[in-house]
Amino acid sequence: MNQPVKVGDKITLKIDSVANSADSVGKYENFIVFVPFAVPGDEVEVLITEVRKNFSRGKLTKVIKPSPFRVKPECSVFGECGGCHWQEIDYKKQLEYKKQIVINAFKKFPGVNINDVIPAKDPFFYRNKTQFPADTVQKKLGLFSLRSHFVVDVEFCPLVSKEINAIYAEIRKYLTETGFDIPTLRHVIIRASETTREAVVTFVLKNEDFRRIHLLSEHLIGKFPELAVLYNINREDTNVIMGDKHFTFSKDGRISEKLDKIDYRFSSISFFQTNTSQAKIIFKKIKEWCRGSLEKTALDLFCGVGAISLFIAKEFKEVVGVEEMGQAVLDAVANSDKNSISNCEFLNGKSERILVKLMKQDFKPNTILLDPPRKGCEQELLNLIPKTGADTVIYLSCDVMTLTRDLETLTKHGFEIEEVMPVDMFPMTYHIETLVKLKKQRLGCSDA
Structure with missing residues (x-):
């Protein structure tokens, strides 16, 4: 195919759709062009920055005619910062686009209905955790x-909570006034509870020279007396943000959240859903799907701090949670004790390895919950699940492509998709959380 564009060309483009990425999509002489920060319906000027065999990428340089769905972003650096992608798109349209992304991904499952996306009550100030990289050479803190x-x-991020913004502003002000005189600083991670207003700051450092960072920490505690401050050491020059060594400057670094009647307390390094309000909606739906299981057993794989396990515990005779991260398992056990929940057990290890051990012990779960990281489940695990005898699988995913890949395996093993519920966990971005309920097909029953 002859490419009608080359790097450096400026072209006029009509934007047709959004991709399952930060890009919107248009065609120039029938050749696909991906352009971030554009809106379907826009007519734009684009500078071509990359050309491949079947597509090209470009940078938006001018909006010639705006889409009726284009709105003014809340953030002054939107389009420069990569922290979000869709602030220029009307929020109701964002929900429509996200549903279409899910529909497109589920085309391999004919006849499966996709629910409307559950919107966020507030599409701004929803994040309870954010990582801010530091550039001490250029003297910048941001994204x-x-x-x-x-x-x-x-200076300010409209996606993160107001508590996080206040702490971040104080850190940024201190660094600016002192000339960014902390050469060991790599990242600032801030986590703040939506329900208790507790907050934790973790400074990721290149080494254990704490002299200058101690001064910033003391300054912060003076401004926010209840703040927990931690240090993490990461000497490696990789994309991995945190290292393995942790130090405490003030308090123990744990934070609390409350969802319905369940109190959670977990360490700063343990995973918890980034949008607390939307997590509550998801957990309630999972609980609803699990009703009528009082004599049954659930297996919660990738259980983290026991968030879902404890939320649904009253619906089951027994819940077994499995988590690879040791600290999260300790948090899960502590949370079980904290809430006087006695029918939950938590095991530390890889899901597929623990499941093999459980099956050898004749453990037979009725319901299996999956909430894996973005990369999805290992094939070994997906092949083991049908052998457990479970009749229900509930899969929560933050990546619809790896989700549908994994669902292909489960449906080949006789599971049928009953419901697909997308939830807007990450407004102003293209990311979408998707909750799926599957049931084991009964032998001898029709597919109708």
Whole structure:
């Protein structure tokens, strides 16, 4: 195919759709062009930055005629910063686009209905955790630009909670006034509870020279007396943000959240859903799907701090949670004790390895819950699940492509998709959380 564009060309483009990425999509002489920060319906001027065999990428340089769905972004550095992708799109349209992304991914499952996306009550100030990279050479603290490690200087982020913004502003002010005189600083991670207002700051450092960071920490505690401050050491020059060594400057670094009647307390390094309000909606739906299981057993794989296990515990005779991260398992056990929940057990290890051991012990779960990381489940695990005899699988995913890949395996093993519920966990971005309920087909029954 002859490409009608080359790097450096400026073209006029009509934007047709959004991709399952930070890009919107248009066609120039029938050749696909991906353009971030554009809106379907826009007519735009685009600078071509990359050309491949079947597509090209471009940078939006001018909006010639705006889409009726284009709105003014809340953030002054939107388009420079890569922290979000869709602030320029009307929120109701974002929900429509996200549903279409899910529909497109589920085309391999004919006849499966996709529910409307459950919107966020507030599409701003929802994040309870954010990582801010530091560039001590250029003297900047902020967020990475899209698809790069260039730090964009950010004063304020409308996606993170107001508590996080207040703490971040104080850190940024101190660094600016002192000339960023902390050469060991790599990242600032801030986590704040939506329900208790507790907060934890973790400074990721290149080494254990704490002299200058101690001064910043003391300053912060003076401004926020209840703040927990931790240090993490990461000497490796990789994309992995945190290292293995942790130090405490003040308090124990744990934080609390409350969802319905369940109190959670967990360490700063343990995973918890980034949008607390939307997590509650998801957990309630899972609980609803599990009703009528009082004499049954659930297996919660990738259980983290026991968030879902404890939320649904009253619906089951027994819940067994499995988590690879040791600290999260300790948090899960502590949370079980904290809430006086006696029918939950938590095991530390890889899901597939623990499941093999449980099956050898004749453990037979009725319901299996999956909430894996973005990469999805290992094939070994997906092949083991049908052998457990479970009749229900509930899969929560933050990546619809790896989700549908994994569902292909489960449906080949006789599971049938009953319901697909997308939830807007990450407004102003293209990311979408998807909850799926599957049931084991009964032998001899029709597929109708």
